[in-house]
Amino acid sequence: MSTAQAHEGVKPAKKRFRIDYHTFGPFVALVALCILGFALNPAFASEGNIANLLTRSAFIGIIAVGATFVITAGGIDLSVGSMAAVISGVMIIVMNTMIGTTGTGVATVLVGCLASVALGLLAGFVNGFMTTKGKIEAFIVTLGTMGIFRSLVTYLADGGTLSLAFDIRDAYRPVYYGNLFGVPIPVVVFGLVAIAGWIVLNRTAFGRYCMAIGSNETVARYSAIKVDRVRTLTYVIQGLCVSVATIIYVPRLGSASSSTGVLWELEAIAAVIIGGTMLKGGYGRIGGTVIGAIMLTTIGNILNLTDIISNYLNGAVQGVIIIAAVWLQRGNLGRINIFRKAGS
Amino acid sequence: MAEFASQAILAASRISKSFGEVPVLFSVDFDVRAGEVHALIGENGAGKSTLIKILSGLEAPTSGTIILDGAPVRLPPHGEAEAMGIVVIHQELNLAEHLTVAESIFLGREWTRFGFLRRGDMQNEAQRILDSLDVAIDTNRRINTLSVADKQMVEIAKAISREARVLIMDEPTAVLTPAETKTFFEQVRRLKAKGVAIVFISHKLDEVMTLSDRITVLRDGQLIATVETGDLTPDAIAEMMVGRELSNLYPPKHEPDVDAPLVLEVDGLVALGVRGVSFALRQGEILGFAGLIGSGRTAVMEAIVGLSDVHAGQIRVRGKPVRFSGIGEAIDAGLVYMTKDRKGKGLLLNIGLQPNLTLLTIKRHIRHGFLNEASEVEAMERATRRFDIRARDASVKVGQLSGGNQQKLMLGKAMETDPDIVIIDEPTRGIDVGTKQQIYHIIAALAKEGKSIIVVSSEMQEVIGLSHRVVVMREGRRTGTLEGAEITEGEIMRYAAGLKGEEDDVHRASA
Numbered sequence: 001m002s003t004a005q006a007h008e009g010v011k012p013a014k015k016r017f018r019i020d021y022h023t024f025g026p027f028v029a030l031v032a033l034c035i036l037g038f039a040l041n042p043a044f045a046s047e048g049n050i051a052n053l054l055t056r057s058a059f060i061g062i063i064a065v066g067a068t069f070v071i072t073a074g075g076i077d078l079s080v081g082s083m084a085a086v087i088s089g090v091m092i093i094v095m096n097t098m099i100g101t102t103g104t105g106v107a108t109v110l111v112g113c114l115a116s117v118a119l120g121l122l123a124g125f126v127n128g129f130m131t132t133k134g135k136i137e138a139f140i141v142t143l144g145t146m147g148i149f150r151s152l153v154t155y156l157a158d159g160g161t162l163s164l165a166f167d168i169r170d171a172y173r174p175v176y177y178g179n180l181f182g183v184p185i186p187v188v189v190f191g192l193v194a195i196a197g198w199i200v201l202n203r204t205a206f207g208r209y210c211m212a213i214g215s216n217e218t219v220a221r222y223s224a225i226k227v228d229r230v231r232t233l234t235y236v237i238q239g240l241c242v243s244v245a246t247i248i249y250v251p252r253l254g255s256a257s258s259s260t261g262v263l264w265e266l267e268a269i270a271a272v273i274i275g276g277t278m279l280k281g282g283y284g285r286i287g288g289t290v291i292g293a294i295m296l297t298t299i300g301n302i303l304n305l306t307d308i309i310s311n312y313l314n315g316a317v318q319g320v321i322i323i324a325a326v327w328l329q330r331g332n333l334g335r336i337n338i339f340r341k342a343g344s
Numbered sequence: 345m346a347e348f349a350s351q352a353i354l355a356a357s358r359i360s361k362s363f364g365e366v367p368v369l370f371s372v373d374f375d376v377r378a379g380e381v382h383a384l385i386g387e388n389g390a391g392k393s394t395l396i397k398i399l400s401g402l403e404a405p406t407s408g409t410i411i412l413d414g415a416p417v418r419l420p421p422h423g424e425a426e427a428m429g430i431v432v433i434h435q436e437l438n439l440a441e442h443l444t445v446a447e448s449i450f451l452g453r454e455w456t457r458f459g460f461l462r463r464g465d466m467q468n469e470a471q472r473i474l475d476s477l478d479v480a481i482d483t484n485r486r487i488n489t490l491s492v493a494d495k496q497m498v499e500i501a502k503a504i505s506r507e508a509r510v511l512i513m514d515e516p517t518a519v520l521t522p523a524e525t526k527t528f529f530e531q532v533r534r535l536k537a538k539g540v541a542i543v544f545i546s547h548k549l550d551e552v553m554t555l556s557d558r559i560t561v562l563r564d565g566q567l568i569a570t571v572e573t574g575d576l577t578p579d580a581i582a583e584m585m586v587g588r589e590l591s592n593l594y595p596p597k598h599e600p601d602v603d604a605p606l607v608l609e610v611d612g613l614v615a616l617g618v619r620g621v622s623f624a625l626r627q628g629e630i631l632g633f634a635g636l637i638g639s640g641r642t643a644v645m646e647a648i649v650g651l652s653d654v655h656a657g658q659i660r661v662r663g664k665p666v667r668f669s670g671i672g673e674a675i676d677a678g679l680v681y682m683t684k685d686r687k688g689k690g691l692l693l694n695i696g697l698q699p700n701l702t703l704l705t706i707k708r709h710i711r712h713g714f715l716n717e718a719s720e721v722e723a724m725e726r727a728t729r730r731f732d733i734r735a736r737d738a739s740v741k742v743g744q745l746s747g748g749n750q751q752k753l754m755l756g757k758a759m760e761t762d763p764d765i766v767i768i769d770e771p772t773r774g775i776d777v778g779t780k781q782q783i784y785h786i787i788a789a790l791a792k793e794g795k796s797i798i799v800v801s802s803e804m805q806e807v808i809g810l811s812h813r814v815v816v817m818r819e820g821r822r823t824g825t826l827e828g829a830e831i832t833e834g835e836i837m838r839y840a841a842g843l844k845g846e847e848d849d850v851h852r853a854s855a
Contacts, residue, residue: 203714205706212703215692222651222681222689223703223757224672282694 025328026275026291029321033295037302044305051184053301054294055176058186059084059245061293063264064271065197065286066241069234070138071272072201072284074214075131077238078142081264082149083123087246088256089153091116092162095172104167109175112250116243123149124239128232146265154258164254176251186248190290193244198286200237207284210234214281270318271296274325295321352377352411353541354399354430354510359408361394368394371408372567374560376510376541381532383544383556383573387585387804391565392545396512399543400432401425429509433499433516439487446470446483449502473501477531493524500531511535512543517551518638529555547636549578549841561585582837593781594809595788600628605662607796608648608679608765613657615647619820620657625765625798630791632811633800634836640820641800642684645767649674649681661765675704680763682754684770684800686747690754693743697735697753698724700742705760727756732782748779755786766790767798772806784810804833816840 037044063080070077095112102108123145130141156162164172178185201207209230212220220227250256273279274295275288299321300314309317355375361368369391376382384392397403399410401419409416412428419425439448446463449470455462470483479497487495496516503511517525532555536542546552552559553573561568561584568584608625617640625631633641646652648659650668659666661677668674671681683689691700702709702720709719724738731752735745742750751772758766771787772780787810791797801807807814814831816824816839824839838844 199714205710205715208699208703208706208715211695211699212692215694216688218689219692219703222671222683224670224675225703226670226672282692 026288026295026325029325030291030295030298033298033302037298037305040302040308041305044302049301049305051187053297054187054190055184056301057294057297058184058190059249060264060267060271060296061190061290062193062241062245062248063238064268064275064289064293065193066238067268067272068197068275068277068284068286068289069201069210069237071269071277071279072214072281073210073231073234074217074281075138075231075234076142076269076279077127077235078139078265079123079127079145079149080238080242080268081261081266082146082153083120083239083242084246084249084261084264085153085256085258086149086156087116087119087123087243088250088260089156089162090119091246091250092164092254092256093156095168096165099165099167104165105171108168109172112172113247116247117240120239120241120243120246121236122239123242124236125232127239128235131235132228132231150258153256153260157257159258161255161257164250169251169254172251172254174251175248189244189248193241194286194290201284201286206230206233211282211284214278214283216282267296268293270322274322276329292325353413355411356395356399356405357409357411359395359398359405359410361391361398361403361406367565369398369405369565370567372562372565374399374567374570375411376543378509378539378541379536380557381536381542381544381555383546383552383559384562385546385549385552385559385581385585386562386568387802390562390585392562393514394565395562396432396514396543396545399510400430400512402432426506426508429507430512431503431506431508431510432512433496433503433514435514435516435518437492437495437499439495439498441488442486444484444486445474445481445490445498445501448487448498449473449483449505451502453506469505470501473504477501477504477534479527479531491524493520493528496520496524496528497531500535504535508540510541510543512545514545515547516544517546517548525551547841549581549843552581553578578841578843579834579838582834582841582843585833585837593784593805595785597630597810597812598628598788598792599812600626600791604628607662608798609658609660609663610644610648611658611660613644613647613659614655615643615652615657616655617643617820618647621817621820621822622657623815623822623825625796627764627796628791628794629812630787630797630799630810632807632814632831633798633817634804634807634814635802635817635840637802639817639840641817642769643820644817645681645769645798645800649679649767651681675761675763678762678764679767680704680758680761680765681767682758682769682771684773686750686754686773687743691742691750691757694741696739697733697742697745698738700753701727701757701760704757708760723760727753727760730759731756731786746779747774748782751775751779751783755783759790763795765796765798767800769800770803771799771801772803780806804836807831807836808833818842818845 043049063084067077067080091112094115095108098108098111102111127142127145130136131138134141175185180188201210209220209225212223212225213227213230217227271292272289274292275290276285277283277288296318299317303309303311303314303317352375357373358371359369360371372395374395384395386392394403398405401421401424404421410419411417440451443451446467450466455466467483474481474483477497477500481490481494481497487498490498517528520528532542544556556573558570559573559576559581560570561581563585604627606624607627610624611622613621621644623631635641643652647654650670650673654667661679666677668677674681687693692703698720701724709716709723727733733752733756734749742753745753768787771783775783787797787799799807799810808831811831814826814836815822816826816836818840823842823845826835
């Protein structure tokens with residue numbers, strides 16, 4: 001109390017000189033990881049490897065940007081991996097059937113993309129609507145839709161693999177393999193999504209509402225915020241992000257099966273949490289999420305480039321990193337609490 | 345009863361208690377004898393709950409001694425005093441909703457054999473206890489299927505199964521209907537006849553008169569008197585509970601113009617916890633709402649601003665009928681509501697001051713679709729000056745602010761909406777006297793500016809010191825409206841405790 005009241009009046013927060021530990025911490029960890037990677041194998045820092053690494057982190061990264069909104073507003077979406085799979089499947093079916101009417105060019109690809117976006121928005125809305133209006137916990141709703149989406153793609157592929165017609169692949173290929181001024185297209189898209197996400201979360205009323213709801217839903221309601229609407233919108237944003245990720249994922253392999261996007265939901269949530277967003281909501285960091293997503297891919301990449309640890313232990317190392325990251329964040333919070341006790 | 349007489353089981357001697365630097369109890373003596381009902385009464389904040397917590401070991405006294413069976417003891421914390429026969433039934437019942445009646449009665453001290461529960465034995469014992477209380481509750485029923493009164497009975501059964509020698513009950517009848525209260529009293533008398541010492545806290549003076557043998561009155565943490573119930577009239581008790589002088593804590597009152605327009609009219613409002621309430625608010629007026637906790641004052645306000653459903657009745661703002669579906673619409677109409685639950689409903693504790701201040705009005709800080717931080721900073725500076733908010737800087741988490749600064753921040757947040765009508769629920773709960781005074785002056789200044797203000801408060805002094813008129817509520821109804829010289833603590837207490845009620849109001853409520 002004494003520290004809080006030591007000075008007359010309230011000075012504006014000095015944002016520019018303050019270090020945001022929640023974002024800064026993961027950033028330091030990422031830099032350390034990169035230095036380690038370089039030390040173990042100088043090929044890590046090659047342009048080709050970096051481009052490959054960033055491209056691969058784009059899928060999870062884009063989905064994780066959406067997940068940042070959902071989690072910040074106090075929700076959770078477990079269905080994103082299955083959603084990506086079913087959207088991939090439907091996209092491929094739509095494009096294959098459209099060859100007859102719109103040909104094998106860009107037009108067909110655009111139709112496929114439109115279908116993807118429509119499906120993503122719809123799936124997100126369903127998740128959001130059932131959570132808010134249906135008053136079912138997000139965990140349960142999205143656990144349910146996760147199973148539904150996963151089995152839908154298996155059904156559509158008839159237990160096998162849905163393949164994109166080879167005629168269209170040429171038109172669609174650049175979306176994954178192309179580049180803009182030397183930067184791979186997926187990385188460009190990832191960057192744009194992240195910037196858009198950052199602006200929406202930090203510079204709009206909607207973003208402020210997300211944080212308020214995740215922080216305390218009752219306060220939000222007493223502050224004239226339409227809680228259900230904002231919550232639902234976070235799931236819609238999540239759906240949109242999944243569809244964007246799918247659009248750049250499909251040309252990579254040109255196929256979809258029941259094993260597409262398996263465990264993406266966990267990687268996305270891990271990226272968000274490593275990035276410093278709190279799982280219980282109220283505090284979201286898009287920048288941290290981006291770093292988290294890159295970190296997860298970097299771990300796998302480094303294991304690929306060295307033989308100190310078996311590549312099969314990728315998941316184990318990721319797991320250790322996730323737990324360590326959260327432990328460090330909690331430790332931070334603990335220190336603040338101790339400080340507060342001492343101050344009052 | 346004579347056989348137990350004058351034998352104090354549990355006594356408190358010269359107990360004082362401070363929280364930090366705030367003293368809440370000053371050298372209080374209290375004792376309870378076997379086979380008596382000792383009522384503990386006093387205004388909100390008089391120190392009753394603190395005394396109970398000390399008597400049951402939940403809080404340790406700052407100084408003074410607790411005497412059990414004639415010997416000084418140090419009660420163990422965390423409710424372990426139950427093992428010593430001191431059992432508390434809290435106002436909000438402490439039962440696990442999904443357990444059965446039998447499981448609840450034995451919770452925490454289950455009978456086992458070789459590590460396994462003796463379910464049958466416990467069931468039989470639970471049944472035996474319930475039978476001895478003469479209540480018919482199936483021991484297999486889940487707690488969440490029981491009525492509040494039955495839950496109360498389960499709490500009593502639980503107390504008996506713990507062989508309570510001292511039973512402390514915090515407002516046990518607050519949630520009971522008159523019929524249930526009657527059954528409950530029978531149980532209390534039964535326990536009393538068995539020699540249990542009972543401490544009974546209630547705001548309902550008539551109940552205190554019927555049930556208790558002795559009465560102890562606390563006021564502002566001081567022991568005012570302990571008397572035999574027969575020696576006093578309810579009026580005399582009400583006088584003892586209040587009876588303070590008004591200090592200069594309060595700014596002078598500026599009466600609104602007699603012909604000032606009515607800005608808010610409420611007619612026969614019915615909502616959850618509200619049973620037909622009517623009142624009107626004039627421009628520039630401060631209208632107080634007094635009553636006991638749970639009398640429906642907050643429910644009235646929350647229904648008006650659209651936080652809960654209005655079942656019947658009419659609300660008019662400046663003559664125009666309105667029915668808000670959410671707080672946003674109320675704000676658009678110039679009405680703002682400040683909740684009494686600062687921490688749970690009013691402020692986001694884990695973020696800084698600025699986002700809290702502008703949360704209600706964030707739309708006004710948007711330019712071309714994006715937040716304009718400069719305009720938010722400006723609002724923060726404005727509010728800081730106007731309401732004298734003190735913090736190191738705007739990034740300090742609101743949870744770390746003192747209660748007074750939180751309250752001022754909430755005032756700032758509400759006033760950002762530029763309202764005509766301000767409803768403030770408990771304006772100074774948990775706030776030091778200095779800040780209280782500041783807030784009173786702010787409220788008076790707002791009224792002088794022509795804003796119309798409703799102050800809901802359980803602190804009678806506050807209602808009296810601020811209001812031009814006072815509406816008194818009891819059990820979801822308006823029992824009286826006081827004006828001018830009628831606004832006294834005794835008078836408010838009489839209406840609030842149900843000793844007095846306007847015929848007019850009763851008729852209107854039943855109509």
